[in-house]
Amino acid sequence: MTKNYSIHTKLIILFVVTFFLVCVLFIVLLKIEGNTYNEEESLKQENLIKNLLISYENTSGVEIGAYLGNSGFNAVQNPNLVKAIRNNGQSLFKAGGELCTLSSLKYHSNLYFDVQCKDFDGLYEENTSDRVYNLLLIGFFSFSLLVVFMYFSVLKSLEPLKKLRRQVAEVANWEQPDFLDYQEDEVGKIAFEFQKAFKKNQELIQSRQLFxxxxxxxxxxxxxxxxxxxxxxxxxxxxxxxxxxxxxxxxxxxxxxxxxxxxSKNYNLHFKPSRFSTILEEAKEHLMIDDFNKVVKVDIRYDALINVDMEIFSVILKNLIDNALKYSNNGTCELFCCKECFTIKNPGKPLAEPIEHYLEAFTREKHNQVKGMGLGLYIVSEVCKLHNFDLIYFYDDGKHCFKIFFGDKEK
The missing domain is CATH 1.10.287 (Helix Hairpins)
Incomplete structure (x- = not known):
């Protein structure tokens, strides 16, 4: 079975995957840029060393420092860092003699230009303010901020959906929420259309009740x-x-x-423990059948104590008995009651449709001569739901069997 994820979960997955891919992309780009920069810088420093050594005989130490400064190099001022780079840095190119030694050092992925002459000593690093690396970092952080902003912006735009869901649940509980404070977006349009449908439904209910x-x-x-x-x-x-x-x-x-x-939810059920025999007597009065005991075979094996609304549930029992007699082949039915359920049986032909079809309102068998509106089983089913009882149907040995289970479901 395919698992369905919420829109919120899908958005989180989408943004996490997007952010991860962007991070990987920028890391690869930074790596490529770093390797390219180091190769170019290494070649540049190698050529610089050669040129400086050739002209060193006519150049003083001060002029070397000035030349490097004009070439985009900055002196490293931290003596501890200078010592660490010279001791632990990787030598990429080195040239010189007794009077002056120039070398290119690599330390922690950065390149340094080391000058150790008789009259001048210094360690330099190139000014990297115009590197593509910096632009990539700026682009990465800018895009990351944009992704985060879009993530929270989309989540905020989904908040009205949660509000709409709560209001729909309130409608299901027969409350009347106020569909206001929505923006003119897709969610707001849905809320507006739902409000129109809700008002129309309320008008239909009121007109039906009035009628x-x-x-x-x-x-x-x-x-x-x-x-x-x-x-x-x-x-x-x-x-x-x-x-x-x-x-x-x-x-x-x-x-x-x-x-x-x-x-219509205008009536509250009044539950009280009642014996099945008492409910049956009430149903008999509603049926007004003179020869009840002749047409209905009653077998109360256990006079169960049922927590029901007497007035409503006696009507349900009356409907079941009346329905069984109407559709019985011989005009009789059987009623059995035990500790956790009661069952009504009547002989008849099998149903042409599944039982769910007959539990709907205004549903009757086609070409049936029995008079009625097709509400009996619908009312039985709905009232059983309100009582948290189970209505069970089965066809056995040429008989229709309706069982109402009111016992403990956890057993």
Whole structure:
């Protein structure tokens, strides 16, 4: 698997490699320049020694010093350094006699001109202020400063990306960050476009909430009137049945409102330990199935204590049972509960698509006669995530099996 590196890491690698290559390049250039300079200087000093020896008979010691000064040489004033160079320096060329000896010495990669005459003594080095070596050093330090400046400049230009990442994370947590204080660069343009998308998304959410609340409000009115009218019916059986239907419709609207608020982050889950049997009884009331025990085979092997939001999770259990009955070949299903999970099974044909397809919102089997909006499994999946439960699906022995695992995942 290819490892992905961050832009920050790539920039560090790029600048380090660039700086290293530049250092190597300048070291090679300095080495070449130094060798070339020493060769030229050695040849120059050799010719200078020959010329001085030829004219020495008519030249005094003072004139030799003046001649060397005019030729671009400076006298070495430090006596300890003079002694060290004469004792340890490498002799490249030497000529002279008893009255005067001239030599070219190499000491620590530098060339020196040594004069030891009867009436004059001195050690000289050539003035190197106009050497290419100095220009190369200036170029190296200038380029190094430029690289360092560019490195920190690029890093500074990436700082808004970190800020934008934090703000995107805040949006994911349903916060409303302020996308201001960005410059007119690439990052600023991204932040501006993201702000536009964020505002548009907020407007869509608000319009959806307004639409749903309006519908639920409008439905509440006829349901309330229906209940009042049902109270006027004299026949008790029909009266109870109609009242139960209107109560169920009112309950469905309330459930729908809770789920909408839950997914809009306007509802906080209220967790409390509840027995599975209690949750099941609540789900039965939501289902309103008269012959529940005939169509649903319940096997509670262990009445587990589950930490859930009772109102929301009972709706989830109701959705799973309702979904199992709708898609069952024989109109029945099975419900098993053990210590760490519960499972709902129903006979039916294998799914045409992977289970992930049916866990999306508004997804239903094509050409299916079963009525519905395709939200049941989507709601189950999302609420399981909010409870940190695992929703597991498998097809076994001609049966669809949905298992919700609520036990300890670290075991």
């Amino acid at each position: 749903l609340r309006t519908i639920m409000h409008e439905l509440k009115t006829p349901i309330g009137k229906g209940r009042i009218i049902s109270e006027m019916i004299k026949e008790d059986r029909q009266k109870e049945r109609l009242i139960a239907i209107f109560l169920r419709m009112d309950s469905l609207i309330n459930e729908f409102a809770k789920i909408e608020n839950l997914f």
